Amino acid sequence: MSAKKIVEPVIKGQFTYKDLPIAAMIPVPATSLEYKTGVWRTRQPKIDYGKCIKCLLCWVFCPDAAIKRLEDDSVNVDYEYCKGCGVCETVCPVKAISMEEV
Amino acid sequence: MVLIEIRWHGRGGQGVVTGSNLLARASIIEGNYAQHFPEFGPERAGAPVRSYTRISDEPIDIHCGIYEPDIVVIIDPVMSKTPEDYAYGLKKGGDLVLNLSPDNSEKVAKWARENGYRLHVVDARKISLEETGGREIYNVPMLSALLRVKKLASLETLEKVLAERFSGKVLEMNLKLSRRCYEEVKTIVG
């Protein structure tokens, strides 16, 4: 059973008790991928690559793993899942991240 | 259907429950239907306790206490001196098996005769003191006496059941005691 198949009917509200996994168990890992929590955001981080020193603190501290680490240790934001909490802005030692209105 | 109901009396710690338990086991081994159940209360050493056995040639469905027994067995020598306190409900013509010296059973025999009971006695206390060098073991000896007078199971079956339950010195002692009591039990009132 794929995560999408489990999650989608619930999100859409189109299911009966038979469509749900037994006893509220979640039979596959990573079903949270199907929940695009990015829509919760009211503010979003913007990275100033001119200031970024590639310390990766934002990548460590992001509670939703929405900071993506690239090959060269630079980072970008996965806006599908970023909830806009602003932790990255707070931990950035060089003020390279700023939270902006959506 | 023949149903024999037996009520056991003794004191907490004397093995009344084990006596009744072993009787049911011996009886079932011989192909009968039997049921043993204890009456548990606050378990205090020395307090009077009861246990029950039913034996039948057919399956036993009933699950309640025994109020009108066919047989009453009293394994304690002091309680055996006043069986009128424990034989309540015993059927007319029923059997009493007491831990009492045959030489000292006149008073009890008179009472048994008057009430229409059959009386069987064995001095299990004396036998136990002699054979064990001072210990008082009554349950298995009294069971053995009961088997002899009522032919509820053979001595061989009892010995088999004892061997399942006990081992070593305890088994030896119980075997010795049960053989002597089997021989020495006397029917005073037939």
Add this chain to the structure above:
Amino acid sequence: MARQAQERIAIMGDEAIALAVKQSNVDVIAAYPITPQTIIVERLSEYVANGELDAAFIQAESEHSALSICVGASLAGARVFTSTASQGLALMHEIVYATSSMRVPMVMAIANRSLNAPLNIHCEHGDVMPERDSGWVHLFATNVQEAYDLTFIAFKLSEHPDVQLPVSVNLDAFILTHSVEPLTPISDEDASKFLPPRQPLYSIDFDSPATFGTMALPDTYMEFKYQLKEAAEKAGQVYPEVAGEYARISGRRYWYFNSYMADDADAVVLVLGSTYGTLKVAARRLREGGLKVGVVGLTMFRPFPEKQLVELLKNAKSLIVMDRAYSYGGLGGPLYMEVLAMLYRNGLRIPVMNVVYGLGGRDFRLDEAEAVLKIALDGARRGRFDEHVRWWGVRA
């Protein structure tokens, strides 16, 4: 100790349960001792210690923990057993609901004993009744042989793919737990055939991670509970198939209830547990005198065998329901209330009376069984009873 099949042995109720559990090849036993089920877990711990049973025996620090351990072990795919009574079951209460709602197969023997206070160690069904609505399957034994047989049936039913629910096997405190009775065991080979190693539908697997016991919010919660309702009812539907399979290896056939001459009886008495046997003997005596009485002892209390009971009782002219438990402030005992509802919604308008008896182990004698049957007959003749509930023998 490989025993020959069909050989009759002498065994205590608690020991019989332990023997059945051993022959069921359980993997994990977690328990906390409480009178009068202690002998069950004592024997099982001996079996494990002696190497006769290859299982993990875990003595927990409380019943709450014992059942929690069982839940985890069952989710890991193990065949699991526990046992308790009275306060022990009350302490498990929270996990009892988690077990059924998480659809965790296991078997628990309950040595039905009264609940505090006053302190009492004797027989009453008041300990299991608070678990009535949990989704567990509740089976009741009327003698030692049934306690043994129902343990196998319980495992099979519990693990049935359409059921996946925990099952309790109830046996009366002392009256059955500490009684020695004859038992015809099944052979180890037959036991293994009837209960091959468990094939869990889902289990904890590091290569294929899953989450168990999650939260469900109002948008899905009722659907999960509806699954439980369906599974509990399904347990009733597959029960005859499971019991039938057991009958083929044991020669002993189990049904939703035991009944003695209830089909054509004018007056029927319905009961749970060992009192069925005493009532049966009393009914046999009255039948010899031409009195048309019958007795029913419910084997399956949950799920409630409504259809089969209605079919059995449809021609009865009166009914007495006996409860060894009570709903204080309610309409009567739990079995009585259930039966009243069943009769009403099936259009059976027969007079019904509730006899509440034997609380805290008070003996229910053969002459009392006869008296209850005669009261039932009187109700059948007059078409009514004079009271709804009678506390039998109480000095009121």
